[in-house]
Amino acid sequence: MPSKQPQPQQPQSPSRPQQPQAQQPQSQSRPQQPQAQQAQSPSRPQQPTVLVGVTGCIATYKTCEIIRLLQKAGARVKVVMTPMGASFVTAETFKALTREPVALEPIDSHSAPIHHITLAQEADVFLIAPCTANTLNKLAHGVADNLLTTTALATEAPLLLAPAMNVHMWRDPCTQESLGLLRARGVQIIEPEAGLLACGEVGEGRLAPIDQIAEKTVAEFARARDLAGKRILVTAGATREQLDPVRYLSSPSSGITGYAIAQEAARRGAEVTLVSGPTNLPDPFGCRVQRVGSALEMFVAAQGAFAGVDAAIFSAAVADFRPETRVERKIKKDTNLDADGSLTLKLVQNPDILATLAADKGSTYVVGFAAETNDVLAAARKKLATKHADLIVANDVSNPALGFGSTHNKVWFVTAQGTEESALISKTALARVLLDKVVAAL
Numbered sequence: 001m002p003s004k005q006p007q008p009q010q011p012q013s014p015s016r017p018q019q020p021q022a023q024q025p026q027s028q029s030r031p032q033q034p035q036a037q038q039a040q041s042p043s044r045p046q047q048p049t050v051l052v053g054v055t056g057c058i059a060t061y062k063t064c065e066i067i068r069l070l071q072k073a074g075a076r077v078k079v080v081m082t083p084m085g086a087s088f089v090t091a092e093t094f095k096a097l098t099r100e101p102v103a104l105e106p107i108d109s110h111s112a113p114i115h116h117i118t119l120a121q122e123a124d125v126f127l128i129a130p131c132t133a134n135t136l137n138k139l140a141h142g143v144a145d146n147l148l149t150t151t152a153l154a155t156e157a158p159l160l161l162a163p164a165m166n167v168h169m170w171r172d173p174c175t176q177e178s179l180g181l182l183r184a185r186g187v188q189i190i191e192p193e194a195g196l197l198a199c200g201e202v203g204e205g206r207l208a209p210i211d212q213i214a215e216k217t218v219a220e221f222a223r224a225r226d227l228a229g230k231r232i233l234v235t236a237g238a239t240r241e242q243l244d245p246v247r248y249l250s251s252p253s254s255g256i257t258g259y260a261i262a263q264e265a266a267r268r269g270a271e272v273t274l275v276s277g278p279t280n281l282p283d284p285f286g287c288r289v290q291r292v293g294s295a296l297e298m299f300v301a302a303q304g305a306f307a308g309v310d311a312a313i314f315s316a317a318v319a320d321f322r323p324e325t326r327v328e329r330k331i332k333k334d335t336n337l338d339a340d341g342s343l344t345l346k347l348v349q350n351p352d353i354l355a356t357l358a359a360d361k362g363s364t365y366v367v368g369f370a371a372e373t374n375d376v377l378a379a380a381r382k383k384l385a386t387k388h389a390d391l392i393v394a395n396d397v398s399n400p401a402l403g404f405g406s407t408h409n410k411v412w413f414v415t416a417q418g419t420e421e422s423a424l425i426s427k428t429a430l431a432r433v434l435l436d437k438v439v440a441a442l
């Protein structure tokens, strides 16, 4: 019986208006990127927005100076405070410094209707400085009990924390464990310094120098626009090779990595096309998403989107084989069988999407993924050489705690120049690191 012809869906229009073109911060030496082509949303300002979270401790007064430094670097700054933060420095001070309303409970008639979501979406970067032990520990566990912590949970912007606290609070196992969780999720911790603390004790816990906090935040919002004007194709998820209407061959790939890459690329200003196999994930914000089923469908969709892209990242777990025939009706136990009662499937090869498209890549930077169970690095190096890729991201999927379906991974970046091993990081952090490499290559 004939195989079903691939019928990729038409590209959908992006579900989010293009982000504004960020001004390059004054301290940045990076050359100006070309302007993004798409219309800008009139509702979004032209500057990158840094949301500054303020919590309750002695160092809170230093946030005023941090805000000035961020503004000097070209950022629009908005402030969200915890109630305790507001008892150290008043909201009026921050309102005057930022010339923006300050977000602080209780909610009143002047507050935006769903304030934490508006704040979360507006932020290009979320800096919490100073961050108390209380807020740090809450963030590590997803507690959302005030406007600041709720916004932190709701935002997709990169999160930077500059902790400040007593040395014993800092060294407490609970705080250290929370720091580990936050780092693994890709949260950037701006380490406190050791020295004489406000409480009179000596040790780690003093807020990092304010120029260092501002510098790291500026670097983050510069990064937030470093793919502006670039077009990127990402493939994600597994493909399904149907045997009959209700059964298929596939892999357990969840699509989390590819979606994280697409989301991060869009956040950094790229025009992203995501070609996705079936997943349970929602469309990443701001990406053009084409959902497909089989490897043949993915091939056609990826081929259609490949021409002229600046980078193509093939993270999908594409089935190498498909059944030669797709049976039109559900296979029954008493039909389609061999004489001995067994069922023979003949599998034929699917096209190699990475190798085929990369063979004609021109100036497109091509990234392939290698999910292997043995001889991971040897397989990755072979893939790099034979599939015309510029970079292979290799991982060992024999470890059930990593790779398919998990939120974390540990990978090797393999290029012609050598191999680099990553730490065990969240897939969001992996997306960030990978796109740093793409930006450097472009």
Ligand SMILES: Cc1cc2nc3c(=O)[nH]c(=O)nc-3n(C[C@H](O)[C@H](O)[C@H](O)COP(=O)(O)O)c2cc1C
Pocket: 054, 055, 056, 057, 058, 059, 082, 083, 084, 085, 131, 132, 133, 134, 135, 164, 165, 166, 169
């Ligand atoms: C005078 C004073 C100074 C404080 N300094 C700190 C501090 O430096 N770091 C810290 O983590 N907590 C400090 N605290 C305790 C926090 O204010 C307290 O844990 C509070 O619940 C934090 O709330 P928030 O995280 O919602 O702002 C201080 C409290 C007071 C009264």
